[in-house]
Structures are given as structure tokens and as C-alpha cells.
Amino acid sequence: MRTPLDLAEAHPDPAFTVTLDGREIEALPGQTVAAALWSAGVTSWRTTRGEGRPRGVFCGIGVCYDCLVTVNDRPNQRACLVPLHPGDAIRTQEGTGHDD
């Protein structure tokens, strides 16, 4: 199957490992949190503070704040903007993200 990487003839640097709630997943250098999670088959990493509903990427450009996630203990980061580094710890986020 053709992939976006094929289309752009991309030859990324070697993948590295990050964690999602402690589980190891692979990420490519330059990928945002959202891209790495999509590649790992994950489309939701937050639940809302009212109804506890799952959310993921919506606007993809940092405007809607729907893709909020906790990265290295820093809550409410926009997954569509934040690039990953080896060893980063991504945590799914509930409610306000401030451990409520």
C-alpha cells in the first residue's frame, strides 16, 4: 500500500522510542506527537472533563485545542504541534489535565 512517505519520497532518520502511558511506541524524528500516535494506530488520547468523551486531532494546526495531551508531565500540550524526542513520555489526559 502506498503511504504518504512514499509519495513525498521521504527517507526519515532512524525511528526512536517514546512511551504512551508507559507502553513503548516508535516515532520518526520530526514527527509531532499526533503523527506518531496516528502511525501507532491511536486516534484518541484525551477525555473531556464534562462527559469523559474521547478526543484526538481536529484542526491539526493548533487552533482548536482538542488534541491536548500530557508530555513529560507537562499537561495540555497540543499534540498536533509538539515534536517528539527520544524517550519522551506521553500520557493520555483526563479532564483538565491537572490531576483532578
Next chain:
Amino acid sequence: MTDRPHLAVIGAGPAGLAATVTAAAHGVRVTLLDSAVQAGGQFYRQPAAELHAGRPQALHHQWRTWERLRDALARHVAAGRATYLTDHHVWFVERRLNQQPGTADRGGPRGAFTVHALLGPEQEAPVEVTADAVLLATGGYEKVLPFPGWTLPGVLTAGGAQAMLKGTLAVSGRTAVVAGTGPLLLPVATGLAAAGVEVAALVESADPRAFLRRTRALAAQPGKVAEGAQYAAQLLRHRVKLLTRHTVVEAHGDERLEAVTVAALDTDGRVRPGTERRIACDTLAVGHGMLPHTDLAETLGCRLDGLHVQVDDEQRTDVPGIWAAGETTGIGGAALSLAEGHIAGRSAAARLTGAEPDPRTWATAAKSRTGLREFFAALDTVYAPPARWTDLVTDDTVVCRCEEVTGGAIREAVARLGAGDVRTVKLLTRAAMGWCQGRMCGPAVAGLAGCELTPSRRPFARPVPLGVLAHAGEAEDDEHQ
């Protein structure tokens, strides 16, 4: 270079880039601030460098134009005429009224503005840039009207699907439906298809054939006609089913998107009963047009015309020292943004160096601007969300995604609590009070309340840590005591 007048350009999309390279070439020192890691804005969004894309142009249109802009910026940066600050998220532009005026005819007093930005993806550390004038090229974002299920993971904006594809070479699934209305849907559908996603349908609520009747606007833009024909050919090649005068009535799924129901629209914009059909998909890319980012301009006191920043023939706002170009002055695409950016750059350079600008120096850009504005005005009359989109918003449909305010709550605020305008609906329901500050739900709240969408006041263009706010602009204020 430090004795040159200093122009801060906010936004490195087509308008900001064109303005930067033009102003830098005409005697002005430019600081270009952009929130992204790489220049290009949404239209020319580049894959992350570490992905080493050998053929990024496969994701793009008008690649040569981009190369020219990119190379010109690099030359001006190398020559010290321009400073390019990436990953700078501007949250506020301060008009420093305690400065002595004196050179208002040159765009404003020296050091009249402070641009306040937050650094890096974390957006915790502040940066302040003082400039003699500011050019706002803040672009736009996508408008999406709500329908049941639109908050499910897997439903994303059409522009979002494209941004993720262009910037990170990522897609959210294997089977997509592209839906809504507007010229953006075509490149999104063909882009996803080229990247290996099965595009099950392109669902357009308008009937773009109506556009063919607008022959005058079309005849003036042969390039746009050719572009449209290319997309049509690509849709055919990828076997994308095109459903015009159709709309998505519901997105289905529990924890994520599994399918959508689409239906045909009658001439009044109502769903035609019995035409509903279910299409299995894991991605829905949906959009209903674009809205300009006007927060910085509004807080500066610039006059808005409807939802966009009002500018004169030179792209000047009514606030001395503030220019604006691109989508923020009205949605019109990359080519129009380039023309406006060029004119703004010329005008700002002339005025900041004490000269009266000569419109003949931008005659080509001005001609292109006129034609493209007409073209997009014609486009606007063709592409429209279903006239009765509010019928689709059930009382339990979430309208404000951040605060989870439903259609029913908004209707109740209007019908039972005396809310007569958008502001009161917000106060009484918390709609638009969350993280995105109503950027996503604003059009829907206005529509459900039966009011016209008006620009919101957002003194902070993006959230700012209180620790940063507690010291913002402090140093300069002390200096001028």
C-alpha cells in the same frame, strides 16, 4: 542594518513571506515571526526536515513560487536585512502609547509597537520584539459547522487532514470521506488519495456547476479553471465518488469514527428524506470554508469589515503603523495573499523610509489582487453550507467542543433565558468560553442563536502563562517612566 526602520511581520505564509522579501529589498529591516518550525504557512506547509522528503512538491501546488519565496528569504536573512524567528507564537501586539509620536507619516513613531510572543511548542518562555511598524499576516483557519458525531476521533477538519499530511506525512486512517463545502475539499481529497488513502466520497453541499454560470469571474482566471480541471481529472483517476448537493448528516462510532451517513439536499437546503446512505470510513475530513485570524488586529483597535481586517489600497489598516495582508483581510487563497503581501511590503518600506509609495511599483500585484478578489467573491456565492444546517444539530449534539455545550442548551438560552446575541448565549451557556475561545463553535453558536457572526474580542491571541503575563512589557515601561 540597525539604523534601518524596523518592520515586524507576523506570519510566514504566502502573505507574510511576500511582504518580508519585498520590504527587506527596499530599505527596511524586517523581523519575521512565525509559529511554525518552517516557513510556508498552511498553504506551503513543509514536511519536517528530519523526514528528508525527496519530493515534497508531490504534496503541493505552485511549488516554483514557494522556491522563489524561500530562497529570497534565505538571501535577506544571510545579508542581515531580515531576521526570521521560527516557533514564535505571538499572543499580543502592544501599541506603546507612551512613546512620543512624531513620525506618524512614516507609519508610526519609532519603536511604537512591542510584539509579545511565546517560544517553542511549550509556549512558556516569553520573547518581546520592538518594532516601528507591524504587518499582520496571520492567515486563517477552517470553519466547521456541527452535526451529530462530529466530536468523534477520526473526524477532523479538511485543512487539518491536509496539514497533518503535508507537515508530518501522516494520515489518520485508511478510508476517508471528504465533506463540507468549498474549494479546499478538492486538493484535500486528491492529496489523501495520492497518499494512499481510499477516499470513499467527496461530499459537497454546493453545486459547483453553478460556478460555470459565473463566466466573467472564470474568464478572468484561466489559471483557476485549469486548476479545477486538474483536480477533476485526479478525482477520476483515484475513483473518488463526487456527491454534489449532498451533506453528512451524522458521524457514527463509539470511541472513534466508523461510518458516516450522507444524504442529498433539496433546493431549500433540506435533507431529502429517503436519500440517506451509510458509508464506512475511519476518517472524515470536513470543512465549510475559512475564517480569518483577526485577534491581534482587533485588540490593536484596527477597524474590521465584517469578519476581516479592513485595509486600504496599500494594505494599511486604520491604525497608523499597522499593515495587514493575506487571509486576515479576507479569504482569497495563496495567490491573492502573495499579491497583498507584496503591496503591503512595498507600502510599508516606502512609508517607513520616509517616501510616498508609488502604486505603479505594484501595478501587476494590484491587478492580480482585483481579479482574485472578484473571483473569490464569486466563489463565495457558489460554495455554501446547506442552508438548513441547523436542522441537523439535534438538541444533544455538542456544539462547543471545549465546554461540551449542546445545541439544546444554546436553544434554551435563546428561547427561555432572554439571550438575544452571541455574547449573552456564551455567558449563559459557557459556549465559546473554553480553550479555543470560540474559534471552532463561533459560527455555529451564532447560527443557532439566529444572529450574525461577529468578531469576538480576544485580547490574548493565544493562552499565555500568568507568570509571563505578570512581567510582559515591564522592562520597556520602566525604561520610559
Next chain:
Amino acid sequence: MSKRLTCDVVVVGAGVVGAACAFYAARAGLDVVVVDRGPVSGGTTGAGEGNLLVSDKEPGPELDLALLSGRLWAQLAEEIGEFVEYEAKGGLVVASTPGGLTALGRFAEDQRAAGVVAEPVDGDSLYDLEPHLAPGLPGGVYYPQDCQVMPALAAAHLLRVSGARLLTGRTVTDVLLKRDGTVDGVRTSLGDILAPTVINAAGTWGGELAALAGVALPVLPRRGFVLVTEPLPRLVRHKVYAADYVADVASDSAALQTSPVVEGTAAGPVLIGASRERVGFDRTFSLPVVRALAAGATKLFPFLSDVRAMRSYLGFRPYLPDHLPAIGPDPRVPGLVHACGHEGAGIGLATGTGHLIAQLLGGKTPDLDPAPFRPDRFPDFPDEEGA
């Protein structure tokens, strides 16, 4: 269109004070129409924090009105509390120095004598009440009677349950007078509304409405900014403010004053006030003002440094020269009744105001002596202070 309506009482202003006037008058059996040029809560009410405070008031008529109002809000809360986010959260006033604590203690002692529950809090107990306060604070005073409502909802739901008729989007263009000089109703942009009683609950615009009836009422705006943070769990439990706030509230100065007032809300965000400055109706965003608010709040609660401000809004508090509201019949124009000029305390004082006016309209003995709030207490010439 010119439709003529008749009723017992026209209330001008659909903010919280107008809503409370309508509520108590309607409950007293009067036929009430509320008219506003904008929507419900469109003025100062919609820009308020929703404070129902006794803690910031020194003994005197305003404190008496606040205590009465607090009891009335508690009664109302049984009916509409959940709709208006009523919370008996309590207020905590914090001193920053031992000297400040001593002064605060004396202030609280006087308040206690006037009927306020004010409990001294030592340095250790302070952190039991608010664990996230900055370390090293000497102490403060806890006021359990301080409460909060969501002000826009409070006005809307008071109106909803009042039974009064609500007419929004109509501007009052004149106060109609009979030949004998008594009130006959109001003229609006959409027709006349006839009534023997007109209540001026027009807030910051109360002076203009009074002028339509031919009398002077020197209501002036005092601008205030509020900062709103991202949603948080309940990290700030009470309304917490620095002892300086009391001095600012009572101050006559035109200059900018800011003293941190920090509170969590039922909806999640923390609200940060309070600035006061007299700049007319200038709606320009002011970085120095908002910066001072942020600085004060982060000093009180250091954890807030990393919390994001999402937005800021401003409003205009209607005040009268002696910082007391105008409440009651205007002897200069029989039938004209004032209920405006509550400055920053209008949400809290709304219930008492509406209740007193209903008692006065019904010929009953009011629960409080309304004399200090007489609307004709100012000399009938342009006010020097605001000129």
C-alpha cells in the same frame, strides 16, 4: 410598530439588579415589565465575577444591605441555586505582613460587632483553608458568609422565575410624565409602556435614565478588568484576596488600583480581579492593568505562574460619589424609583435592593432604613468629581 403596554411597574435594565427588582415586585403581586436596550445581562452584570461579599465592607449601611442580601440569596438558592451556580464558598482575606494582619484584625472586629462572621486565621490554619497559598504568610480572616453566583445566569434565572415580562432589544427613549409631574411610564424604541412606577436599574447608564425623567443622578463608570484562566480542578477553594483590596474598594482615587482577588469557579476557570480605574467608557485593552492583576495573583498563589490566562474581559462599575447605591423612590419625580450605582457590589446587593424596593412599593416597613441610599442626596448640579 407602536404597541402600548400597561402594567404596574416598568423595570429599566435586565441586569441582575433589574432582575431582582422584577422578582420581588412580581412576587409581591405586581404586574412587572422589564425592558432593556440589549439582551439579558448585557452590561455590567455580564462582566462581573458574581461576588456576594460581606468581607470587603466596613460597618455601615452598605454592610447592612449586604447582610440582608446574603440572607435573601441563601433563600433564593433553594429555588434556583443550581441554575445560577450558587456557592457558599466563603472568603479568605490574607495579610501579607504582621502589621497588615493587625490592621485586618481590627477591621474584622468592627465587622463582627455589625453582625459579620469573621474568624481570625493564624499562619498555620491559613494553609488548611488554602493549601496552595504562597508560603510564609502571617495569617488572615475567614468570612464564611461570602458567597458566589454566576452573575449572567443569576439575572437570567431570576427573570425566568419572576413571572415578569421581559422585553429586550428596546431602548428607553423617554420617561413619560403626567401633567402633575408623576410618572406615567416609558417611551421605548418599540412603543410606550404605561405604568405608575418606573424602576431605574440601568446600572452605569442610570444617570442618563434619570436625566430622561428630568433629575440628576451622578452615576459614573469605574473600569475593571478580570482575567480568566484555563479550567482547573479546585485548587483555589475560597474567594481569596489581599487585605489591600478593602482599601481600594473604598478609595476615591481616579488612578489605577489593583489588588489581587483570586477565586475558583464551579465551571473550572480561576477568576482574577480586581482593577479599578476611572477612564470613562474606554474599552481599550490595557496590558499594564492586566499585568498587575497577573503579578498580584501569582504572588498570592505561585502555582498560577504556570497556569494559562485564556482571556480577559472588562466592565464598568456604576458608582456614585459616596460609593453607596441609589435605592428607593425619588421625591423629585413621584413614581420614579432608583436601583442603581452599586459599583462593584451589584450582584451581591441586588437581592436586598429588590426586596427593599418591593417593600417600599407595597407600603410596608422596610427591613432596613433606606435613608442612606436616598437618590436625591446629591446636590442638584453637575458633580465636581466626575467633571
